[in-house]
Amino acid sequence: MEKIAIISTRLTGIDGVSIEANKWAKACDALKLEPVLIAGKFEKTSRRQSHTIKEMDYYHPEIKEIRSLAFNNGKNTGKRDRLKLRENINTAKNVIKRKLTHILDKNGIEYLSIENALSIPLNIPLGIALSEIISERKIKAITRHHDFYWEREEFLENCIQDILDEYFPPDIERLEHVVINTIAKKSLYFKKGIKAHYIPNVFDFKNLDSCSKNYENLRGSLNVGESDYLFLQPTRIIQRKKIERSIELVGKLSKKLKGKIYLFITGKVEKDEVNYFYKIKKLSEEKKINLILSKDPAVGEDDILAKDVFKLYNIYDVYRSCDTVTLPSDIEGFGNPVIEACAFKKPLFVNNYPVLADMLEKGFNFIVINKKVDDDCVERVHKILTDHGYRSKVAEKNYEIAKKFYSMESLVERLREVLYSM
Numbered sequence: 001m002e003k004i005a006i007i008s009t010r011l012t013g014i015d016g017v018s019i020e021a022n023k024w025a026k027a028c029d030a031l032k033l034e035p036v037l038i039a040g041k042f043e044k045t046s047r048r049q050s051h052t053i054k055e056m057d058y059y060h061p062e063i064k065e066i067r068s069l070a071f072n073n074g075k076n077t078g079k080r081d082r083l084k085l086r087e088n089i090n091t092a093k094n095v096i097k098r099k100l101t102h103i104l105d106k107n108g109i110e111y112l113s114i115e116n117a118l119s120i121p122l123n124i125p126l127g128i129a130l131s132e133i134i135s136e137r138k139i140k141a142i143t144r145h146h147d148f149y150w151e152r153e154e155f156l157e158n159c160i161q162d163i164l165d166e167y168f169p170p171d172i173e174r175l176e177h178v179v180i181n182t183i184a185k186k187s188l189y190f191k192k193g194i195k196a197h198y199i200p201n202v203f204d205f206k207n208l209d210s211c212s213k214n215y216e217n218l219r220g221s222l223n224v225g226e227s228d229y230l231f232l233q234p235t236r237i238i239q240r241k242k243i244e245r246s247i248e249l250v251g252k253l254s255k256k257l258k259g260k261i262y263l264f265i266t267g268k269v270e271k272d273e274v275n276y277f278y279k280i281k282k283l284s285e286e287k288k289i290n291l292i293l294s295k296d297p298a299v300g301e302d303d304i305l306a307k308d309v310f311k312l313y314n315i316y317d318v319y320r321s322c323d324t325v326t327l328p329s330d331i332e333g334f335g336n337p338v339i340e341a342c343a344f345k346k347p348l349f350v351n352n353y354p355v356l357a358d359m360l361e362k363g364f365n366f367i368v369i370n371k372k373v374d375d376d377c378v379e380r381v382h383k384i385l386t387d388h389g390y391r392s393k394v395a396e397k398n399y400e401i402a403k404k405f406y407s408m409e410s411l412v413e414r415l416r417e418v419l420y421s422m
Contacts, residue, residue, distance in 0.1 A: 004035055010057060063122075119168065205343060218313050233325075367384070
C-alpha cells in the first residue's frame with residue numbers, strides 16, 4: 001500500500017485543522033493510501049503511525065522567537081536583528097528538513113498532504129523546508145489552505161515579505177493547492193496567480209452513532225433541568241469567535257423563555273487569549289448568564305468551570321443534548337459547527353461571516369445576523385425553540401442539504417480526483 005504523510009505543526013487536537021486532517025486520513029484509507037502523521041506536537045495519542053519533530057511545533061521556543069522578530073517588531077526590526085533572524089530561520093529550516101527527510105525515507109512516503117503549514121507563517125522554517133523537499137525530491141504533494149497570511153492582521157507588518165511571497169504558499173511543480181471556500185480560491189489566484197481545487201470541509205455522518213451510551217445523562221451532569229435550555233458554543237475561547245454575541249442572545253432570550261438558559265463553551269482558552277476569557281467571564285456575570293466552561297489549565301480552577309465533562313462524554317453527546325448551536329464569529333475559514341449542527345438536526349445561530357455564503361447558497365435555513373443581535377433574530381430563535389413543528393421542518397431540510405454536499409463520501413471522490421490528476 002502506498003503511504004501518504006499528513007503534515008502539520010500540530011495534530012490530533014480539537015482545532016479545525018486537526019479535525020479536518022483526521023477526516024482526510026479516513027478518506028485516504030478509503031483510497032487505499034496509508035496515512036502517516038508528522039507534526040511538532042500531538043495533543044493526544046493517535047492510533048495511526050505518527051512521528052514528532054519538536055521544531056515543527058509553532059510554540060517551540062526557537063520558532064516563537066523567529067516569529068516574534070519577523071512580525072511583532074515588523075518593519076522596526078534593526079539590521080543586526082534581521083541578520084540574526086535570517087540565520088535562525090536557516091538553521092531551524094535545516095534541522096526540520098533533515099529530520100523530515102529521514103522520516104520520509106525510512107517510511108517510503110510517496111505523497112505529502114500538508115495542512116496549513118504553507119498557508120500561514122506560524123512556523124516559517126517549516127514552510128521553507130517543505131517547499132525545498134517538494135522541489136528537490138519531486139514528490140507529489142497537496143497543500144490544503146484553511147486561511148492565508150494576508151487575511152490576518154498580525155502578519156501584515158513584517159520584515160520577511162520576500163519569504164512570504166516565495167513560500168506562503170509556494171508556486172512549485174508537483175504541488176497541488178486545495179482551498180476550503182470559494183473566496184480563498186479567488187484570493188489565491190488574485191494574489192499569486194495560483195489555481196486551486198475547492199474541497200469544503202465535511203462531516204462524517206457515521207459519527208451520529210458515536211454518542212456515549214450514557215449521553216442522556218449529560219444535561220443532568222451539567223445541572224441543566226428538563227425544562228431548561230442548553231446552548232452549545234463548540235469553539236475555542238478566542239476573540240474572533242465573538243462569544244459576547246452568544247451571551248447577548250442568551251441575555252435577551254432569558255426574558256422571553258420559561259426555564260433557564262445555559263451557554264456551554266466547550267473549547268479551551270488559547271495561551272494568548274486569557275484576557276479575553278476574563279472579559280467573557282465578567283460579561284456573563286454582569287448579564288447573569290448561566291455559563292458552563294470546560295476545565296482549563298490556562299485559567300486554573302474556577303467555580304463556573306464544569307466538571308471535567310469530557311472524561312465521561314464526547315462532543316457528539318453535547319450536540320445531541322443541546323437545544324441550539326451558536327457560532328457568532330467574525331471570521332472562519334469554513335465553520336465546522338455549521339455542518340455539525342445540521343447533522344445533529346439542531347437550530348443554528350450564526351453571524352454572516354464572509355465564507356458562510358458558500359453554504360447559504362445551498363439553501364440552508366439558519367438564524368443569521370450581521371454582527372448585531374437584534375430583535376428579529378431573538379424572535380426567530382424564540383420561534384424555533386417553542387414551535388416544534390417548525391423546528392422539525394427546518395432541521396430535516398438542513399440535514400438533507402448537509403448530507404448531500406458535505407459528506408465523507410463527497411470528500412473521498414473530490415480527493416480521488418486531485419490525487420489521480422497529479
